[in-house]
Amino acid sequence: MxxxxxxxxPAASSLAALGLRESATxxxxxxxxxxxxxxxxIYDIRGWGAKRQVPHFDDLLFLGASMSRYPLEGYxxxxxxxxxxxxxxxxxxxxxxxxxxxxxxxFGALSANAKEALGxxxxxVGTSTTTGDGGMTPEERGQSRNLxxxxxxxxxxxxxxxxxxxxxxxxxxxxxxxxxxxxxLLGQKITERVAGMRTLPVGIDQRSxxxxxxxxxxxxxxxxxxxxxxxxxxEKPIYVKIGASRPYYDTALAVKAGADVVVVDGMQGxxxxxxxxxxxxxxxxxxxxxxxxxxxxxxxxMHRKVQLIVSGGIRTGADVAKAxxxxxxxxxxxxxxxxxxxxxxPRYAAEYARLGxxxxxxxxxxxxxxxxxxxxxxxxxxxxxxxxxxxxxxxxYLRVLTMEAQTIARxxxxxxxxxxxxxxxxxxxxxxxxxxxxxxxxxxxxxxxxGAGF
Amino acid sequence: xxxxxxxxxxxxxxxxxxxxxxxxxxxxxxRELNKAVHQAATGEAFTVENPGGKHSLAVGxxxxxxxxxxxxxxxxxxxxxxxxxxxIRGNAGVGVAENMMSGTVHVAGDASQAAGATAHGGLLVxxxxxxxxxxxxxxxxxxxxxxxxxxxxAFMAQAGRLVVCGDAGDALGDSIYEARLYVKGxxxxxxxxxxxxxxxxxxxxxxGELLRAAGRDDDPADFTRYGSARTxxxxxxxxxxxx
Amino acid sequence: MCGIAxxxxxxxxxxPQLGTxxxxxxxxxxxxxxxxxxxxxxxxxKLNSTGQSTLSLLGADLAITxxxxxxxxxxxxxxxxxxxxxxxGDTTLVSSEVPAAELAxxxxxxxPGAVVAGRGERVTVMKSVGHPMEVAARHGxxxxxxxxxxxxxxxxxxxxxxxxxxxxxxxxxxLCLVHNGSxxxxxxxxxxxxxLGVEFDSENDTEVGARxxxxxxxxxxxxxxxxxxxxxxxxxxxxxxxxTADSMAVVRDPIACKPAIIAETDDxxxxxxxxxxxxxxxxxxxxxxFEPEPGKVYTWSL
Numbered sequence: 001m002x003x004x005x006x007x008x009x010p011a012a013s014s015l016a017a018l019g020l021r022e023s024a025t026x027x028x029x030x031x032x033x034x035x036x037x038x039x040x041x042i043y044d045i046r047g048w049g050a051k052r053q054v055p056h057f058d059d060l061l062f063l064g065a066s067m068s069r070y071p072l073e074g075y076x077x078x079x080x081x082x083x084x085x086x087x088x089x090x091x092x093x094x095x096x097x098x099x100x101x102x103x104x105x106x107f108g109a110l111s112a113n114a115k116e117a118l119g120x121x122x123x124x125v126g127t128s129t130t131t132g133d134g135g136m137t138p139e140e141r142g143q144s145r146n147l148x149x150x151x152x153x154x155x156x157x158x159x160x161x162x163x164x165x166x167x168x169x170x171x172x173x174x175x176x177x178x179x180x181x182x183x184x185l186l187g188q189k190i191t192e193r194v195a196g197m198r199t200l201p202v203g204i205d206q207r208s209x210x211x212x213x214x215x216x217x218x219x220x221x222x223x224x225x226x227x228x229x230x231x232x233x234x235e236k237p238i239y240v241k242i243g244a245s246r247p248y249y250d251t252a253l254a255v256k257a258g259a260d261v262v263v264v265d266g267m268q269g270x271x272x273x274x275x276x277x278x279x280x281x282x283x284x285x286x287x288x289x290x291x292x293x294x295x296x297x298x299x300x301x302m303h304r305k306v307q308l309i310v311s312g313g314i315r316t317g318a319d320v321a322k323a324x325x326x327x328x329x330x331x332x333x334x335x336x337x338x339x340x341x342x343x344x345x346p347r348y349a350a351e352y353a354r355l356g357x358x359x360x361x362x363x364x365x366x367x368x369x370x371x372x373x374x375x376x377x378x379x380x381x382x383x384x385x386x387x388x389x390x391x392x393x394x395x396x397y398l399r400v401l402t403m404e405a406q407t408i409a410r411x412x413x414x415x416x417x418x419x420x421x422x423x424x425x426x427x428x429x430x431x432x433x434x435x436x437x438x439x440x441x442x443x444x445x446x447x448x449x450x451g452a453g454f
Numbered sequence: 455x456x457x458x459x460x461x462x463x464x465x466x467x468x469x470x471x472x473x474x475x476x477x478x479x480x481x482x483x484x485r486e487l488n489k490a491v492h493q494a495a496t497g498e499a500f501t502v503e504n505p506g507g508k509h510s511l512a513v514g515x516x517x518x519x520x521x522x523x524x525x526x527x528x529x530x531x532x533x534x535x536x537x538x539x540x541x542i543r544g545n546a547g548v549g550v551a552e553n554m555m556s557g558t559v560h561v562a563g564d565a566s567q568a569a570g571a572t573a574h575g576g577l578l579v580x581x582x583x584x585x586x587x588x589x590x591x592x593x594x595x596x597x598x599x600x601x602x603x604x605x606x607x608a609f610m611a612q613a614g615r616l617v618v619c620g621d622a623g624d625a626l627g628d629s630i631y632e633a634r635l636y637v638k639g640x641x642x643x644x645x646x647x648x649x650x651x652x653x654x655x656x657x658x659x660x661x662g663e664l665l666r667a668a669g670r671d672d673d674p675a676d677f678t679r680y681g682s683a684r685t686x687x688x689x690x691x692x693x694x695x696x697x
Numbered sequence: 698m699c700g701i702a703x704x705x706x707x708x709x710x711x712x713p714q715l716g717t718x719x720x721x722x723x724x725x726x727x728x729x730x731x732x733x734x735x736x737x738x739x740x741x742x743k744l745n746s747t748g749q750s751t752l753s754l755l756g757a758d759l760a761i762t763x764x765x766x767x768x769x770x771x772x773x774x775x776x777x778x779x780x781x782x783x784x785x786g787d788t789t790l791v792s793s794e795v796p797a798a799e800l801a802x803x804x805x806x807x808x809p810g811a812v813v814a815g816r817g818e819r820v821t822v823m824k825s826v827g828h829p830m831e832v833a834a835r836h837g838x839x840x841x842x843x844x845x846x847x848x849x850x851x852x853x854x855x856x857x858x859x860x861x862x863x864x865x866x867x868x869x870x871x872l873c874l875v876h877n878g879s880x881x882x883x884x885x886x887x888x889x890x891x892x893l894g895v896e897f898d899s900e901n902d903t904e905v906g907a908r909x910x911x912x913x914x915x916x917x918x919x920x921x922x923x924x925x926x927x928x929x930x931x932x933x934x935x936x937x938x939x940x941t942a943d944s945m946a947v948v949r950d951p952i953a954c955k956p957a958i959i960a961e962t963d964d965x966x967x968x969x970x971x972x973x974x975x976x977x978x979x980x981x982x983x984x985x986x987f988e989p990e991p992g993k994v995y996t997w998s999l
Contacts, residue, residue: 041691155572155591158553160514160534187688199574199593199612201632204687209610213590214530214549214568216934216954217878219698219729219852219970223509223548227530230488231514249855253698256731256852507725507973526972545986547972548956566956566988585988586953605953605991623990 033276044276045184047109047365047375049177049268049312049335054285056268057319059432060425061441064411072410079406080416083330085128085307086168086237086260089229093237093260094146094168096330097126098402099417100320102394103265103311103332104150104170104241106132108185108194109272109365110338111382112139113390114374117341119143120387121394125402130170130332132272133183133208135197136162143391148239151228153182154208156198160231168261169228170239171221173212173250176269176312179243179283183208184273188368191377218253225258239263244289244312245282251296255306263332264293266312270335272375273366286312286323288435291422294327304329304418317404324405325420326436333401340397341390342372474499484508491538494519507547512540515557529566532559535576551578554595567604570597573614579668586623589616592633598668608635609645617664619672627680635680636661638672647686651679698852699864699877700726700970701957703938704978705845705945705997708964711979712740716841718978720833722967723848725974727829729877730850734832735824735863737815737873737940740844744790744821750797752804753815753822753867754789755860759808763789769807774800786836787825787860788814797870812861812898817871819942824863844999845945847938849875856901866907871942874910876903877970878955881933906931910939924948924994936989938968946996953991960984966997 015022022028036044065071072079087093102122107115109132116139122129128146135157141147149166151158163169174180185194185206195202215224225238240254241263254262266286271279290310297303310323311332323331335343344352346359351371357364365375373384409417412424426441427433433440434447477487479502491500491512499520505511509528512521515538523531526544536555545563554573561569564582571587573595580588580597586604589597594613602620609625611633621639628645634657635648644650653661653675661674686693702722706712719736738744745751759766763782770780770793780793780800789811793800797816804811815822823836829850833839849864856862865873880886883902886909891897895908906927913923920941927937928950936955939946947968949957959968960975962984969975978984989995 042689042694045689155553155593158572159555159574160516160536160553163534201687204631205689207629209591211954213571213587213609214552217698218854219700219877220529220548220956222728223529227510227513227533230484230510231534233489233492234485246855253852253854506976507971509973526976528971528973545972564986564988566958567953583987586991604988 045186045273045366046276046279046363047270047272047274048279048363049270050280050283051363052280054267055287055429055432055435056285056313057287057322059287059428060322060436060438061428062318062321062325062408062412062424063426064408065413069413071413072415074407074410077410078415079410080418081402081406083307083418085309085330086239088260088306089258090168090235090237090260092167092235094128096128096146098398099324099328099330099405100314100398100401101127101148101309101330101332102129102337103269103334104130104132104148104172104175105334105338106134106183106185106272107137107140108132108134108189108198108377110374111376111385112137112193113382113385113387114338114341115140116143116387117385117390118337118394119147120391121337121340121398122146124391124395125398127398128167131166134185134194135159136165137197139387141165143387150241152208153210153212154198155213156200156208163228163236164232166236168237168239169232170241170263171225171228171259172241174210174243174245174265175241175271176243176265176267176283176286177271178274178278179245180210181274181278181282182210184366186273186366186368189366189377194377218257221253221257237261239309241265243267243269244284244286247284247289248292248296251293251308252300255297255300255302259306261307261309262293262297263309263311264289265332266310268313269311270338271365285435286310286314287432290323290326290328291435291437297327303327314401317401317406318408320401320405321408321417321420322425324409324417325424326422329418337394337397338374340393341374341385342393343370343374345372348372474501476501476503478503479506479508479511480504484510487511488513491515491519491521505544509547512538515540518557526563535559545582546580550580551576551595554578564601565599569599570595573597575614577667583620589614589633592616596664596667598664598670600668600670602639605642606645608633608648611635615660615664617661617668617677619670627682629686630680630682632682634660636664636674636677637680638677641678641680644680647683648680649683651681653677653679698730698854698879699875700729700850700974701847701875701877701936701938702726702849702967702969702974703845703847703875703940703945703947704965704967705999706843706965707999711964712844713840713842715843715846716741716838719841719846719848720830720838721977722969722974723829723833723838723850725976726848726850726970729970730852731828732853732858733824733826733851733860733863734829734849735814735822735851735865735875736833736836736838736846736848737820737822737865737867738838738841738843738846739819739871739940739942741821741842743842744785745817745819746792747818749792749794750800750816750818750870751790751792751821752797752800752813753820754791754804754808755787755812755814755824757784757787757789759789759811761808766791766804766807770803773803773806785821786823787832788821788823788836790821814861815865815867815873816869817867817942820867820871820873820940822865822867822873824865825860826858826863845940847873847875847940847945854879856899859899861899862901864903865940866901866904868904868907869911869914871940872907872911872914873940874903874907875938876906877936877957878934878950880905880931880935882931883933886931902933906935906937920944920946921994921996928992936970944996944998946994947989948994949989949991951992957989958986959989959995960986 267283307329348371583601605623625645627648
């Protein structure tokens with residue numbers, strides 16, 4: 001997305017003082033988008049997730065304990081954070097020390113150093129990390145104690161050896177940034193190594209399929225999951241990841257198709273490269289997706305038996321705790337992990353400006369010119385990211401998320417994060433109350449309760 | 455079905471003196487079959503009786519073994535095969551030899567959709583017809599089809615060779631990358647960015663080898679080669695109708 | 698998302714085995730749709746009688762008893778039109794010598810809320826929630842005589858798991874439709890049909906397909922033309938089997954993702970979602986086996 005760098009843009013207030021009025025419909029970003037489309041004749045492709053404002057975890061608050069309920073002492077009284085994922089059918093489920101996991105991001109979209117750093121950080125705190133569209137690298141496998149191997153429509157780099165090396169398999173139907181769409185990776189990032197792993201010509205603009213090549217729908221998915229279990233001798237947990245659009249139906253169908261774990265990614269979930277029109281206009285907010293998925297699991301008697309991982313816009317321990325309270329068993333972070341690694345760091349301000357962007361705005365992950373050395377395959381840029389130091393930053397961040405979530409859970413009187421519940425929450429806005437299905441603060445009103453449903 | 459179940463010669467184990475384990479699936483036993491083939495060592499042989507269209511037969515083979523399936527197989531037979539020599543004396547369901555890495559899969563009858571999908575290597579021979587999406591996203595496998603193939607075959611085909619001795623359905627090779635397609639009969643229509651290309655000596659030679667490997671005596675000179683025009687390799691305004 | 702198995706028996710000698718053969722087919726498609734199931738049987742003398750209309754009503758226990766319905770119908774039907782009410786498994790059958798539409802109107806008055814799952818002179822539709830083999834057993838499928846039959850196992854995608862949401866959908870005399878896939882513009886087609894006066898029983902996308910075909914047949918289309926027209930109007934993914942009093946048709950959408958396989962001998966023609974459902978049919982080893990081509994309508998007549 002082309003953005004006017006803030007230092008070149010006159011403050012709106014000073015323009016207003018001159019009697020100039022900016023259109024809310026045709027604001028400057030929209031005008032720039034139209035001009036860009038007219039110049040190039042092709043849609044805008046960018047990274048990151050939805051940038052528009054949508055109801056989110058910020059619109060929820062916790063009801064801490066006081067008299068009617070008792071809080072737990074911080075640091076002294078135990079508040080568990082571990083989770084078991086995939087014990088429905090798999091003989092080797094994952095035991096994680098924290099409910100915060102790392103979402104799927106491909107080698108190709110990210111540099112090998114970035115992937116290694118994610119693996120190092122996740123392993124240090126006892127959680128899992130996930131491959132992406134493009135296969136498993138030795139760096140990543142080597143540094144990840146728990147590695148989830150994504151099974152995607154493109155099947156780039158898919159092979160049975162890596163399948164057997166994985167700790168879990170995630171069948172990806174879609175992601176929050178683009179439910180119904182396929183992946184993209186532009187030529188700048190298709191280096192010899194990336195191209196080799198994907199069996200593609202070097203330097204081309206790669207588009208991935210949006211549907212799996214050899215199955216469509218839940219009845220076929222059941223057979224596909226059975227095949228993956230047969231190949232891996234029923235050892236590995238099988239996740240099914242969906243982009244949130246109709247999560248009530250999709251969660252129920254994933255369970256019926258035999259998933260051990262369902263991953264629901266809301267529209268704020270990130271992407272390496274997708275049409276902007278897709279990112280901003282398809283899918284539903286994470287907040288709206290969780291209660292629907294939980295309802296489906298509860299109706300099937302599978303809540304907590306088939307685990308639910310939620311992703312899309314998780315930034316803080318409060319977000320983690322809110323997702324858990326709404327019924328998630330674990331969460332996954334993507335964009336936040338990249339920021340923890342150094343993405344959009346103000347120390348690269350000058351370089352961002354040279355790319356026509358700014359620290360805090362940079363989303364051209366598809367260009368492969370990331371100054372922070374994360375979303376790039378350029379060896380010089382990639383070398384800026386030290387995987388050991390990056391791993392430490394990820395570990396630090398994961399610990400903070402976990403401790404923050406524990407802080408809130410203890411305040412609500414919970415000895416384990418999983419015991420947070422929707423009744424611990426209230427909403428600040430009518431919209432968030434309706435989506436999260438918790439009452440508006442100070443009232444007993446849940447808009448739509450009793451009337452909506454499926 | 456045009457091919458009878460016993461039209462293939464019995465193959466016997468690769469190494470003389472090896473024993474053959476027989477699995478009769480009349481009353482189930484797919485799990486036991488796959489467990490056994492996963493534990494098998496090079497040269498072992500297996501026979502599957504009464505497959506009855508069951509799914510996931512001999513998936514995840516990881517050694518140079520022989521598996522003979524006497525009848526029709528369901529979805530994903532010989533899926534992710536690595537080194538095995540799997541023979542299906544009947545029809546194969548959806549996704550036969552999907553994501554195969556190496557070895558040989560031979561279907562005596564017809565194959566359903568997505569035969570050889572995303573396969574990286576090895577040889578898939580189908581004596582009869584293959585339906586839609588044959589060789590979809592193929593990544594290095596060689597596929598030889600004695601009959602015809604359905605629509606959207608070789609969609610996004612990345613590498614490898616697809617040989618069709620009959621006709622091809624609509625949208626052959628849509629969005630194709632570097633795979634090479636050889637069709638003897640007619641092509642209902644070509645997909646985006648797929649074009650006919652001249653048959654040079656090296657193509658006649660490689661096609662001849664593929665046909666020989668599949669046990670066929672068709673004349674390579676009767677085939678037309680198709681491949682990528684490479685106009686979709688970079689996003690460009692002139693190609694917007696193809697997106 | 699679902700499993701389909703359909704069988705048309707040409708050889709009269711095999712017709713006494715129709716139910717048993719269908720049962721072996723149904724058994725193999727259970728995994729594709731374990732939520733609920735349905736079957737339609739044509740020309741079974743214990744279920745349908747020549748010269749009589751039969752309505753298949755959902756459920757064995759209606760709001761009022763069978764005896765009460767029978768008594769009420771006596772007043773609602775024309776003089777001399779005797780009616781019979783029987784319960785077969787989870788289905789209540791009401792028969793009389795009046796046309797099906799007239800009988801349906803009378804039943805609607807006698808037992809408001811009763812849902813008609815099937816109608817006609819030659820077909821009986823039996824559907825229910827639960828494991829498909831149990832649904833079949835409760836209705837006594839094994840051993841049923843018939844000329845043709847279609848069965849369906851359902852994994853509900855967006856509508857409720859109810860008997861009413863199960864397939865087949867039978868919305869005109871002797872017409873049945875089963876579907877694997879999902880229509881992506883059914884809401885618009887439903888609105889248009891409603892505007893034309895068509896009434897609906899469920900929120901199911903498949904019912905829209907069935908109502909559309911019934912509507913086209915009413916407009917004078919033959920079955921094949923109606924299915925071609927359906928392809929012009931309904932978007933999305935589908936493998937359909939449609940049966941009428943004397944024919945069976947199979948059609949897949951032009952993208953053809955949902956599976957289908959057909960086997961044909963001189964004695965019978967069968968269609969199923971997967972080969973395993975056909976594996977036990979007599980003479981399968983010499984059958985002509987093929988997958989229906991995308992967008993092409995196949996029809997067979999008795």
